[in-house]
Amino acid sequence: MTVTKPAPFAPAKTTPQRRSATGTSKRRQVITYVLLLILGVFFVGPFLWLVLAALKTPAEWGSLPIRLLPDQAQWSNFVDALTQMDFLGYARNSLFLATIFSVLITLSSALVGFGFARLKAPGKGVLFLILLSTMMIPQILTLLPTYVLFSQIGLVNTYWPWVLWGLASSPYFVFLFRQFFATLPRELEDAAIIDGAGWGRIFFTIFLPLSRPVLITSFLLSFTGSWGDYIGPALLLDLDHTTLAVAITAWYQDPAGNVIPTVQAAAAVLYIVPVLLIFFFSQRYFVRSSVGSGIKG
The missing domain is CATH 1.20.5 (Single alpha-helices involved in coiled-coils or other helix-helix interfaces)
Structure with missing residues (x-):
C-alpha cells in the first residue's frame, strides 16, 4: 500500500489589496x-x-510673562480655602440641594418615561413630541418668569424651588427612560397583570430595577448639573443659605477687598474634585445607558 505524504502547508499569500x-x-x-x-x-x-x-503665590499669578509652574508649591492656599469661610457648610448646602433635586427628577422622569413607553393613550405621540420640543427652549429665557412666580408665592430664599423642579421631571431624562423601557419585552407586564399586579407595582418592582444604568446616569447628570449651578442659587438664595458655587465667588478677599485669586483657585479645585471622582467611578453606566436607550420607535 502506497502512503501518500500530505502536501506541505503553504501560507496564504497576502495580496496587494489586503495589504493596502x-x-x-x-x-x-x-x-x-x-x-x-x-x-x-x-x-x-x-x-x-x-x-x-x-499652587502659586498672588505675585506669580499676576506676573508677566505668564509662568506656568510655581517656584514653590503653596499648599497653604488649600488650607486657606477651607478656613477663610465655612467651606464645609456651603458644601453641605450644595450636597443637600443636589441630592434632593437629583432623586426627585430621576424618579419623576422614570415615571413619565414609563407612561410614554408602556401605556396606551390617545395623542401620546403628539404629547411626547411636545415634551421633546421644550428641550429647544433656552433655560435662561424662563429664569426671570420663574423668579417672579416663586417670589409671588413666597418661595424665594427657600429650597422648595428645587423640589418643584425635581417633581416636574426633565424632557431629556424622560426620553432616556422612554427609549429604555420601550426595548423591554411586553411579556414582563403581561405576566404581572395576570398575577393581579397594578401599573404602579409593575413600575416599581419590575421596570424600575431593570433600568439601573439609566437611573444612575440620570441621577449623576442631574447631580453634577445642580452641583455646578450658579445662576439659580445666586438668584433665589441669600448668602447664608446659598451653595458652594456662589460662596466661592463671594469670599476670599484681602483686607482691601480685593479677591485673592490663588485661594479662590484652590477652592475651585476642591469644588470640582468630588464631581470628577463620581464621574470616574461611574462612567461605565453612561456607556450602558447609551446602549440600552438606543432609538426605537
Missing part, C-alpha cells in the same frame, strides 16, 4: 488616537491650569 486595506485601517486608528489625544488635552488642560494656579 490593512495599512489604511492602521492609519485611521493612528489618526483617531491623535484626535482623541488632542481633545483630551483641550478638556484636561483648563483643569491642570487651575491646579497650577492654586
Whole structure:
C-alpha cells in the first residue's frame, strides 16, 4: 500500500489589496488616537491650569510673562480655602440641594418615561413630541418668569424651588427612560397583570430595577448639573443659605477687598474634585445607558 505524504502547508499569500486595506485601517486608528489625544488635552488642560494656579503665590499669578509652574508649591492656599469661610457648610448646602433635586427628577422622569413607553393613550405621540420640543427652549429665557412666580408665592430664599423642579421631571431624562423601557419585552407586564399586579407595582418592582444604568446616569447628570449651578442659587438664595458655587465667588478677599485669586483657585479645585471622582467611578453606566436607550420607535 502506497502512503501518500500530505502536501506541505503553504501560507496564504497576502495580496496587494489586503495589504493596502490593512495599512489604511492602521492609519485611521493612528489618526483617531491623535484626535482623541488632542481633545483630551483641550478638556484636561483648563483643569491642570487651575491646579497650577492654586499652587502659586498672588505675585506669580499676576506676573508677566505668564509662568506656568510655581517656584514653590503653596499648599497653604488649600488650607486657606477651607478656613477663610465655612467651606464645609456651603458644601453641605450644595450636597443637600443636589441630592434632593437629583432623586426627585430621576424618579419623576422614570415615571413619565414609563407612561410614554408602556401605556396606551390617545395623542401620546403628539404629547411626547411636545415634551421633546421644550428641550429647544433656552433655560435662561424662563429664569426671570420663574423668579417672579416663586417670589409671588413666597418661595424665594427657600429650597422648595428645587423640589418643584425635581417633581416636574426633565424632557431629556424622560426620553432616556422612554427609549429604555420601550426595548423591554411586553411579556414582563403581561405576566404581572395576570398575577393581579397594578401599573404602579409593575413600575416599581419590575421596570424600575431593570433600568439601573439609566437611573444612575440620570441621577449623576442631574447631580453634577445642580452641583455646578450658579445662576439659580445666586438668584433665589441669600448668602447664608446659598451653595458652594456662589460662596466661592463671594469670599476670599484681602483686607482691601480685593479677591485673592490663588485661594479662590484652590477652592475651585476642591469644588470640582468630588464631581470628577463620581464621574470616574461611574462612567461605565453612561456607556450602558447609551446602549440600552438606543432609538426605537
